[in-house]
Amino acid sequence: MQNPAHGPGKRQLDKAGWVALACTAIEQIFEEQLVMPHAELEARLWDRGWREPGNPKPLPFFPHILTLAQNELRRDGRIQHIAHSTKGGRAVDLLSTANTRLRTTAISRAARRKGMLYARYDRWVPSFGDAGESVVAHSLTEAMRRGDGFTPVAPDRRFGEISRIGTLTFPGPVDNGAWQTVIDPATGLAVPHLVLIEVKNRRLTLYPRHAEVHQLLHKAALAAEAFPGQPIVPALICRRGHSWLFWMAKDLGFRVLQTRRQFFTLPDKTNPRYLTEVQEELGFDLHAINGAMPNIIDFFKSTLPKESAAAAQRWKLMAPLALALLRRPAQGHPRRARTHGTAAQPVPRRRTRHATGRPRRAADLDLAARGRTREPRPPLTAP
Template identity: 40%
Template structure:
């Protein structure tokens, strides 16, 4: 019988990392996660959770079975690349060549995500474009998009959005099925996090949305607020967290890149295949699955999720403000997360297992 304990999955993660490095000679962490966490590695029954792969990687580093070399790329960024350790005789040159190649590919990919005065952030803009087109296509199902031409929403109720501009926002009008009359419209703030890492409840990106949404809800409590996060991939514990706090998450399972003449398509394909980024996609068109989700799931779940956010989530502004700080140290983040979990449990009773004491996050 196959064991599904956390320890068993860590052991599978260790084996997968060692096999991958033996095959590739060198690989950055994002490649490990793309090949082992986004899809099953070889004969594994399913993908390995990133936090368990992180534990496996740390164990191997501590035991000296793998090593890491951090070097600066031509673009000025630091990239860490893992390799088997100790380096066997005759393998040093192969590892050095593979590591240099992986650093080059990572630098290319990061250049699409950084943006500059000469070129937009093609990855951030790509995700926002796909969501905007999908939201516009959902308009016949009750959405009034606040900024139909550009997506980004900086002001609502003629006031700046608390905490900064939103990637998108809309009013959602639903119908009372019994009386066939419109209900009070929902205000739907939307943030798009088109990032490679799997989002957990400890990631700051989630709280950027919640902080802004709470500010809007507190300023105008007469309108129920339904926050929506669109990302490449969220962990199931993030879904438990969303259910408890009263917001919705949609996984695209793609990392979008805005079409641009500045992208060399040969280079793009090399990044996809050599780093295992199989979901990297050049597009600015709608996602039909997201349109279906906006049109169906959001309508069905609004009356369940928005009241929770208005009853509890909107009152956690101070906590959200702290947790949205990208550079907040883990020991401090843990304190805020544990307090948020405790307060949620005290308010609602039985809640999900997303506190830091209950899971080692990736």
């Protein structure tokens, strides 16, 4: 029986069929590249798509399918892990083809090159968070200047982090927020909507199960509880999101923008060629914000004005259910270690999953969006 969490898609393949096809694509890529970090594998086969022989249209593979295929290839001994150490002493995890016959030297050279490039990328990581938030703040400022109906929530009247609104103090700052003026179609009156924005400028493709998604929903649900009459629109801005995340957003009443770019600040006096090498050889969609600041105006100019009213109405209904689920202690996340005497013994991880194979919290949020709850398990009886 096909797992309901994995639709057949246009290829009419079940989950096992997609994994098998991904194995073929991965092996072909390794024949060309010899060595890659996992992030490059996703960049080539998810962001760019596989150039299947005889098919001019790129075929993208979801990250979870690539992970399953990669694990299968490693179990079968067709690809292998390399723990590479760069000249600068950085440890980089790489994958390589296991077919080393007559190309040991080429694989070693590729490992040094890919290790150096990924270590270079890793040195830029600390700037990603601030860069993503700067792009969003700049885009909101431009939207306000253009008269698109946005004004800052922060007391200093500038777009940026928000720690509290009125009597509500958030458990952690919200990356950005805005008052958006929305015209009520029924009355024709202007109604201010509170847009709460979280920015996740990471390589990670976000799924409904990820904590980054739950952070936004928790803060927005707290705001809905504190201000029951206020229309609220949660908005998540990320580099990439899985289609399940967009379905979840529609069901619960929040909005998602995927930028398909990872913003960062190129360090001063850095040769631009270093960025080009990472972009071309690792396939990363990096975008330096030095100089002209990029905009994501369309999200604030077109998407939110059209969808904010409907999203706020939906979120008003779903926020209490989401808050109840997100306040509950997470299942399947025991402490990392339990101390016995002086030695720390690892605790086996017990993952509690829904019938679809997805973590329970994400599955429960989806059920809540459809007005249902998970049926309790029947009590155990003695034989």
